[in-house]
């Protein structure tokens with residue numbers, strides 16, 4: 001069984017417990033009462049350089065524990081003070097140490113759009129995301145059969161979430177677009193081997209039609225990697241580890257953004 005298969009198996013088990021505790025009908029009511037979501041499509045490509053999506057990530061299967069994040073809301077506030085356009089919150093518990101409590105805390109603190117980053121396998125988790133105030137939700141092509149992927153893209157959009165549809169290669173990128181995605185993430189991390197190949201974005205992005213918002217995900221170690229993704233045409237870059245390990249996340253976000261902005265002549 002691959003790492004991804006193991007993660008998804010755990011997600012399904014945890015989901016079964018939550019479904020019993022909180023019926024979908026309750027989530028739907030809470031989703032209706034949640035604040036209005038932000039349409040993130042335009043926001044992510046507002047430019048001049050790529051937008052930065054800063055991630056609250058406590059741990060990962062590839063690296064184990066990454067950072068003690070006592071107050072995810074404080075971290076998110078530092079991210080947005082540094083210029084992050086959106087905050088990603090990993091809510092998967094077993095491998096990433098995240099939770100819906102983290103999502104709630106971040107939502108309550110920042111006005112920037114919040115991405116629920118998890119391994120979504122069905123509609124329940126989208127209702128959950130909206131009920132907890134998320135504006136975006138991750139959908140992974142590698143986890144979902146095509147008809148379900150298309151259904152979830154449609155449902156997410158209908159209930160006010162912007163789906164960030166994640167692909168790892170050209171075939172998955174094609175499936176993301178066919179499913180109706182307007183925002184496609186290209187993840188440099190092979191989720192079966194956990195190896196990171198930063199050149200994946202430059203290879204796959206040109207296969208996406210104009211008008212699709214292109215998000216480069218994973219593998220940023222420093223400003224040079226953000227600049228590299230910008231040069232390859234990324235509208236947005238999603239960064240986790242480098243930010244949660246930083247002693248000054250606000251300054252690191254600002255430095256990453258500065259590295260990818262076109263120089264201002266005479267400014």
Ligand SMILES: O=C(O)c1ccccc1NCC(=O)[C@H](O)[C@H](O)COP(=O)(O)O
Nearest residue numbers: 060061062191217218219220239240241
């Ligand atoms: O991060 C992992 O090890 C990982 C393993 C298996 C599935 C998903 C995983 N990460 C999720 C992500 O996509 C990243 O958290 C995100 O792109 C940020 O990556 P990074 O900046 O490299 O922390």
